[in-house]
Amino acid sequence: MFTTNIIFIHFLVWVAIHCCDSAWSNGSVVFVILDQEVTPHMETATHLASHLTHQANQLQLNHKIYIASEEWPNVAAWTYIPVLERVSSSHGDNSTWVVLLGERVQVKLTALLDVLQAHNSSQLIFLGRGVSDHQETIIHHYQSVDPDNPFLYPDARFGIVLSTPLVNRLAKMWNDSGGRKQQSEFNIDAAYEFSTLVWSVGVRLTHTSAFCITDRPGCALVYTKLTRCSNKLQTEDIHFAVKSCSHFHEERLPIIQDTWLGDATNHAIYSDVKDSRYGTVSLGVPNTERGHCGKTLAIIRHAAQLSHIQWLAIVDDDTLISVQRLTRLLSCYDPGEYVALGERYGFQATTSHGYDYLTGGAGMVFSKVLVNRLAFPSVCKCPSDDTPDDMFLGICLQRMGLPVIHSPTFHQARPKDYPEALLEGEAPISFHKYWMMNPREAYNLYLHTTPYSPQPGSDDQPVSDSSMAANAQKIHNIDEL
Ligand SMILES: *[C@@H]1O[C@H](CO)[C@@H](O)[C@H](O)[C@H]1NC(C)=O
Ligand SMILES: *[C@@H]1O[C@H](CO)[C@@H](O)[C@H](O)[C@H]1NC(C)=O
Ligand SMILES: *[C@@H]1O[C@H](CO)[C@@H](O)[C@H](O)[C@H]1NC(C)=O
Ligand SMILES: *[C@@H]1O[C@H](CO)[C@@H](O)[C@H](O)[C@H]1NC(C)=O
Numbered sequence: 210m211f212t213t214n215i216i217f218i219h220f221l222v223w224v225a226i227h228c229c230d231s232a233w234s235n236g237s238v239v240f241v242i243l244d245q246e247v248t249p250h251m252e253t254a255t256h257l258a259s260h261l262t263h264q265a266n267q268l269q270l271n272h273k274i275y276i277a278s279e280e281w282p283n284v285a286a287w288t289y290i291p292v293l294e295r296v297s298s299s300h301g302d303n304s305t306w307v308v309l310l311g312e313r314v315q316v317k318l319t320a321l322l323d324v325l326q327a328h329n330s331s332q333l334i335f336l337g338r339g340v341s342d343h344q345e346t347i348i349h350h351y352q353s354v355d356p357d358n359p360f361l362y363p364d365a366r367f368g369i370v371l372s373t374p375l376v377n378r379l380a381k382m383w384n385d386s387g388g389r390k391q392q393s394e395f396n397i398d399a400a401y402e403f404s405t406l407v408w409s410v411g412v413r414l415t416h417t418s419a420f421c422i423t424d425r426p427g428c429a430l431v432y433t434k435l436t437r438c439s440n441k442l443q444t445e446d447i448h449f450a451v452k453s454c455s456h457f458h459e460e461r462l463p464i465i466q467d468t469w470l471g472d473a474t475n476h477a478i479y480s481d482v483k484d485s486r487y488g489t490v491s492l493g494v495p496n497t498e499r500g501h502c503g504k505t506l507a508i509i510r511h512a513a514q515l516s517h518i519q520w521l522a523i524v525d526d527d528t529l530i531s532v533q534r535l536t537r538l539l540s541c542y543d544p545g546e547y548v549a550l551g552e553r554y555g556f557q558a559t560t561s562h563g564y565d566y567l568t569g570g571a572g573m574v575f576s577k578v579l580v581n582r583l584a585f586p587s588v589c590k591c592p593s594d595d596t597p598d599d600m601f602l603g604i605c606l607q608r609m610g611l612p613v614i615h616s617p618t619f620h621q622a623r624p625k626d627y628p629e630a631l632l633e634g635e636a637p638i639s640f641h642k643y644w645m646m647n648p649r650e651a652y653n654l655y656l657h658t659t660p661y662s663p664q665p666g667s668d669d670q671p672v673s674d675s676s677m678a679a680n681a682q683k684i685h686n687i688d689e690l
Pocket of ligand 3: 329330331332
């Protein structure tokens, strides 16, 4: 009996030492969870880290896990570059792979190691869920598109995988150039911009089909769609503030009236003049050609006086938005926390004097406590009425030490400016600009919760892009409401 136990214990020890060390005995993987500094995101990241630790220990994988919001809170980790420099200096000599993980993925480590093992980690390897543009787009600085030789860039929701030699190479290049390698001062689509940087050392993204929107055998990373959250939130709790001006009333306001404005039970259209036809209100700020800082700050100060709201959503008069989906998303956040949410862009974000901001056209959402704070004259005072409002709010938030929270469901551009693959998996919340598209049709296809059927005899242009309709159908299939 006693000896059997001893033998059994020896067996267990042997298993613990030998069972799973496979080919990974010499390799070491650095994971970085690219989360964001706000409660629900940090909770998700902690959960992901512990799940990953558990799997890595079972497989006896040499590894190190960083949570970006804890480790490097004030650098633009979302552009990848600041993270690479840091990982290269502490793990450039003792790791084989660096995995930068999107915050909402589920990791299946055995499958992920299989993916890594299929590549030679001594070489310069860049892996991700590859997507490509089907036409030139403003968000990629109108870079030319060659359909026969598409330029692949990763779906940022999953993150990216880099061999350590590539991390070291990029970090050194970035450091040597003093950070001047970026083509533009603006950080718009970090995954795309990063891919052009990687291409400058002659490396292209290798697409892996193991990064999956929907789980199936062989998936290494699976995207987890946001589920309905428990906070009680009614649409009336969100004040929708539409920025307009007299010049656009006739052209744009009927479109939002025909589409989403009716769903926004608590809204106002702020303009330079009172127009009874559309029920606009004026806050006494003259219109400016561009910028709108004065108008936006006036809206924020006005909203601070509204006692029965929990959130303020500031949108343009040419923003299309799903009120229901926004309500559902906001129910995942605490309106008592400082939250600024939308689509994150950056201005020189990788430098010490740069900052992140919410790009205005996609819609900027602020919790009421943040609205109250931004309304203080000393906190955020426009240099001039025509300073760009969204960028200036980014500067204010940075001065306050507050992060800008990104959701991939907000879009500064039109549906056709994004590869279809990026619109899969999660129902979009906003799109922007009525330029060279039919906004009513785009709203019905992408944002309305009941399927689109064109009205016979209406003046609307026909569905011009058949893939657009197919894609919208996919969105409805995964829609929740
Ligand atoms: C690990 O390193 C040892 C000694 O350097 C070598 O003999 C072995 O083949 C390596 N294993 C793998 C899986 O690379
Ligand atoms: C790699 O080296 C750094 C110091 O250079 C150390 O902090 C880190 O723990 C090491 N990581 C592993 C996985 O050995
Ligand atoms: C991996 O790449 C290195 C560097 O290019 C090369 O020396 C080595 O032979 C390759 N290993 C395999 C197994 O192909
Ligand atoms: C980065 O560049 C600075 C000079 O700009 C240099 O002193 C430093 O050694 C470089 N570091 C690395 C890791 O290349």
